[in-house]
Amino acid sequence: MSNSKVNMDSIPEDMWEKIDNKEKESDLISRPSLTYFQDAWRRLRRNIMSMIGLVIIIILILTAIFGPFFSKYNFSDQSLKMASLPPRLELFKIDNENYIYLANGLKIYSSTSNGEIINLLNPIKQDFQKKIKVYKLNGKEIVLDFSDKPFKLLNENGNEYPFYKKVWNKNHLLGTDDLGRDLLIRIIYGARISLLIAFVATLVNFFIGVLYGGISGYAGGRVDNIMMRIVDIISTVPLMLYVILLMVVLKPGLKPIIIALGSVFWVRMARIVRGQILSLKEQEFVMAARTIGATNLRILVRHLLPNAMGPIIVSMTMMIPTAIFTEAFLSFIGLGVPAPLASWGTLCNNALGGYRSYPYQLFLPSLAICITMLAFNFLGDGLRDALDPKLRK
């Protein structure tokens, strides 16, 4: 510290002038003002995994909302001709303009060289003894020989058409389902349904849980005792069983699912909120609020809940993937949204029948579920670290 560039032996006279005390603003705060949530956001930003999760969630929500506007298909448009087309097509070359795609089930589609399906070809002749089908495309005869695997495509001279290449399906980026509906739009619609159910159910849980836990914790004593025993009893009922029974009683649809999920998962939220409130209500700032005459409602809403918000937000974030999963599970076992509405669970269920021939129909919605759940879990983990008061300095 003694690196000051003054000559210790002769210091200029003016240096010895007294400074006025009033000029010295010592109560001034020089650090930038950060609210609790700004501070938490700063910490969350440094957590790479959470930020990835957050970005995925934002993209997901935007796609779910705006995605359908950019698609030429509707989620319920059926086209049996175009049923079960995969996202990758293996093309055979007929001539420079004409290519064909040989689908499962001995179906042949004409296509462009870059993977745009033009039409399903109808055979002009079929011979089941010889196991051949004859098609005509652009004046050329195409013979499908399915007597032996691999199936061959021959021209009229018996020469094989050459395998051209594998291309992406340009009509349906992620292929179609067994009724020829575009899978991409169905997954996007599925995201709408799944996220909607998850958010609304979580919101319902949030309100019930915060209200119930808040009252229980703040009232304390006997009220708390009774309310918590009720929660104990509810939590002994296997949740999945209860939801299934509820879904059986109610008619399948969007509302019943939300009711079923919303009426079940608040138990955990109530416990978390109660615990927070119990530890907060003994703090001096709550006593201070009481000495200035604040009503119980005011204390709960203005003082206790804002301070309990951190753990509440974390558990909400963690609740969303659980709700998504439960909804998917219910839809999967056939208790979900009715057709033609699609959630990710119903998509998986639909794909189950033909998953050997068309694995992409099962794989893609499952992937959507996985990515979403991971994203929410990463975000939740990051939020836990960012909002945990014990780590705050």
Add this chain to the structure above:
Amino acid sequence: MNKDKDAIIKVRNLKKYFPVKKGFLKRKVQYVKAVDDISFDIKKGETFGLVGESGCGKTTTGRTIIRLYDVTDGDVIFDGTNISNMKEKDLSSFRKRVQMIFQDPFASLNSRMTVGDIVGEPLDIHKLASGKERQERIYYLLKTVGLSKEHASRYPHEFSGGQRQRIGIARALAVDPDFIICDEPISALDVSIQAQVVNMLEDLQKELGLTYLFIAHDLSMVRHISDRIAVMYLGKIVEVAKSEELYKNPTHPYTKALLSAIPIPDPDVTHKRESVTLEGEVPSPINPPKGCTFRTRCKYAFETCKNKEPSMKNLGGDHTVACHLLDNKK
């Protein structure tokens, strides 16, 4: 009774027991006798000190008087009105006149509210001011405690302990109270800051004619700020006297021990003075000793102390003591 007229608050045989619940049915099996039958008066404009070790019930006394806790038994008469059994909704006018300053400057301010909102909350609750008037009042209150209006939009965690304690004082002053209970307002602060806060409290008392109940375990600060001091031990008041008198002529053995335990920042004095080290620790308030509660640590204890609870005796000049030794001397 001219003397009674002057008293802003009269505490009579105040008891506060906390039930200890046990078992599944939460039956009340025992009681923690935090405050056990204490009486005192505080006169208008004076500072009444309340000292004792942790667990002696001094904080509980303060919180019971301001009705943060329900009164188990006894009366608290504030300005002629008995508030000990009033319902919360009837206490509104009492809450406007009696305020509290808390011990922990970090826990006593809601960290999610701005300083302006914290100081302004009493104004909202009692509908004392709104809009521009409220803003002006908040700035005025902050100025009173030595902060500026720029501080109103900041959050409590940006302030130091001393500044936070001043924010707490500003909140207490918002309703323009007559009586403030200071619950160890300086014990969490640094020495250099303690004097700031104590001086501020003294100035405010002069300006606004406040009455204080000053609760602390630090006898030297209490003596400095108080006109009269009550010494508490295990839920009971053992000695009350004017602060000079208490220091010059401590009579109860506990007061003597407490005084001699205070370190004196003067090496020569502290090396020479004979000290009475108090052995042992405070017994549990669930099962306080029979007779005189202090007898287990008192080296003068004799047979009577075991059987009979000493009553308060007036030694004249507002000095009262509860100790059997006084009878013995006679």
Add this chain to the structure above:
Amino acid sequence: MSEKILEVKNLKTSFYTHLGEVQAVRGISFSLNKGEVMGIVGESGSGKSVTSLSIMKLLQYPGEIKSGDIFFKGEDIVNKKNKEMLNIRGNEIAMIFQDPMTSLNPVYTIGDQIMEVIIRHQGLSKKKAKEKAIDMLRLVGIPSPEERVSNYPYEFSGGMRQRAMAAIALSCEPDLLIADEPTTALDVTIQDQILKLMKDLKEKLDTSIILITHDLGVVADICTKIVVMYGGLVMEEGTSKDIFYNPKHPYTMGLLKSIPRLDLGEKKRLIPITGTPPDLIKPPKGCPFTARCPYAMKICSLHAPKYTKIDENHKAMCWLLHKQSPNMKMDTGVKRGIVNE
């Protein structure tokens, strides 16, 4: 005769936070002789606790010793690895912390926790270690130690826990004991007991002690030497008589003025030190006390003063002690009590 047990030279410790580098300790030097009791006095944020953690090498992330040397018994421990420190910590340097409620492990008995240290450092058998643990508890004044040795911390009161902490700290007869605000969380009567205990132990075991506190009253009684810290720097250093009867730094004077004296009959208004301590992310260029100093001059805010030696043991860092400085009338805050001979 006086052998130096600890010498700290130009120690700088910083914490690297998102807001910037917090320079908690900004170049402090002091030394401690064997058998000496030194007090480090300062308010929160002065760097006194960080100093003790630096000596123990117990700094937690993001704290780091930036530069300087710490010689313990002639050996520089700044660059010692954690493994080597394990043999020094608890054995040669021991520490007592502020909060007796959290510094003991609640799931082990008091005896186990004392025995752990003894077995680790002295290699005694379990039986011998237990005997020693009981002896230690007796030494620190815990009644019926034979029974108390198998108690858990929750069965001890605050004062007893602090005694138990002292028993753990002293069980290996360390050469240096660092007590970081050992009595701040305790009541005055218990504080009195603990301070007496420390005095007794010093006499019995001849341990050197560093007592860190913000309370001048505590150091007056047992310390022979006092270091006054402010803003990460040592403001003044001297014997306890120097500090209490001949303070040279306005901060020391300010501290003396701001505490009420119980023993003196007077009831004068206290003279507080105005303002708040500096933010050590951006420490002031000159003397850190300038903003709160009643005698601050232009030079104070621009250049950091050097130490001026008043006599052999007494030095202070203040421009007022410079030979060119104007003679100012100062209230030194010295109050001499009446000594009853």
